[in-house]
Amino acid sequence: MNAAPTLEMLDPTTLIVDINVRKDAALTPEFIASIKEHGVIEPVIAHRNEDGTVHVRMGQRRTLGAVEAQCPLIPVMITASAEDAERIVSQVVENIQRAAMTEADEADAYHQLSLIGVSAAAIAKKTGRKKAAVEGALKAKASEAGTAALGKGLTIEDALVMAEFEGDEEATAELESVIQDEPDQLLHVAQQLRDERARAAAVAAYTAEVAATGKTIVERPGYDDEETANVTSLKRAxxxxxxxxxxxAVYIIQDYRGEFSTVPVIVGWKELGFTERYNYHSSSANKGPMTEEQKAERKTLIANNKAMESATTVRREFVKSLLAKKQAPKGWQYFTVHAITHHTDVARTYDGEVAAEMVSAKIDGQKSWGWNPLKDHVAKSTALPEFSLIALVCAGYEKTIAKDSWRSPFQSHRDYLNQLVTWGYTPSEVEQIIIDSGKPAEEKAA
Known part of the structure; x- marks a missing residue:
C-alpha cells in the first residue's frame, strides 16, 4: 500500500530538476516577479530517493522560478515514489474514459489530484478536459453545497449553481424545487436569483447613501395613496x-439604465395644509384603489419584465458558448440570409459590443460614435468569418428584444428564438410566451 503524500517546505535550490525541463522552461521576467511577490502558491510534486535527494516530478517551472526569485522555501508534496503522482493521473484518465463514470466521480478525481498539488491546467492537459470544466469541478467540490449536490447525482454544472447560493436558504430551496420539477429551467431561475440579489444589493447601497444625508425614505406611493404625494402634484395653502x-421624505426610483434617484414627497400633506395641484381624481374612472385583477396584472408585468432581463443574459451566454465550438451550428447559412432578407434592421442596427462578446473577441477602446469592436475583430482576423456573421445577426435580433417584448411579440422575435431552440437552447417561461404567440413564417427553399 502506498504511503499518503506529505507536504514539506523545502529550499528550491536543493531540489533536482530534469535538465531538459531546465532548458525549456519559460522563465519570463513577469513570472519571476510574480513569484517574488506572491511566492509559490501551488505545491510542486516530487519524490525522495533513498539517498535523500528530492526529484521534482511536476512543477519544474515553478521550482526554477523560485530559485531565480531567491525564495528560501517553497511547498513540496512528497509522494511515495517517482511513479506515484503519474500513477494517480493515469488512473484518473482511465476512469474518466470509462462510460460508467459519473460526474460526481470525475469531480472527486480532480479533487484528489488537486490535494497532491496538481494544478487545474495540468489536470486538464492530462485528461483532455477543458481547463474551465476542471476548475468548475474543483470549485463545486470546495463547497459543502456543491459536494452534496454531486452526491445526489447532479451534474457538475448544477452543483456549481448550488455552490454559488450556499448559505442562502431561500434561494437554495427554490433551486432544489426547480431541479426536482423543472430541471431545464435551472439556468434561468439561477440567473433570476443573481439579478434579484444584485438589484437588492444596489438598492440597499443607494438607500444607505440617501439615509446618511438625513432624509426619510418611504415606499413609492400608489395612485390611490391619500397619505403621501409627490411634491410636484401639490400646492401650498x-x-x-x-x-x-x-x-x-423621498422615495427611490430606478430608470431604464439602472441608475437610482430620489423623488421628494410630502407625507400627511392634507394635515399639513397642502392641496392637490391638479384635479387627478375628477374622473370617476380613476377613483378608488386598484382592483385585485389590476394588482395581479401589475405583478405579472413586473415579474415578466424582470424574467426577460435575466433571460437575456442566459440567452447571450448560450450564443457565446455555441460560437466557441469548432464548427458553426447546422443551418447557419439560411438563418443569416433569412434574417438579412426578412428582418432588414437586424444587419443595420446590431450592437457591435454584444456581437463581439458573442464571438469572445477582444474589446478595446471606449464607447463613442462609430465604435464597433466586432468590426475591429473582423479587420484583424480572417479566421472563421461565419462566426462573426452569426454573431452580427444574433446581436441584431437581441437589440430588437426589450424586457416587455413578451407583451407584443414580433415575428422576428419568434424566428430568432425558434432558431436558438433548434440549436439546443432551452427558453425561459417568459420567452416561451413569445414563441407560443404565433407560428413562424413559412420558410421556403431558396
Missing amino acids: DGEPATEDDAN
Missing part, C-alpha cells in the same frame, strides 16, 4: 406650487 423645500 397660499396657492403656490410646492417645492423640494416642502418635502419631508
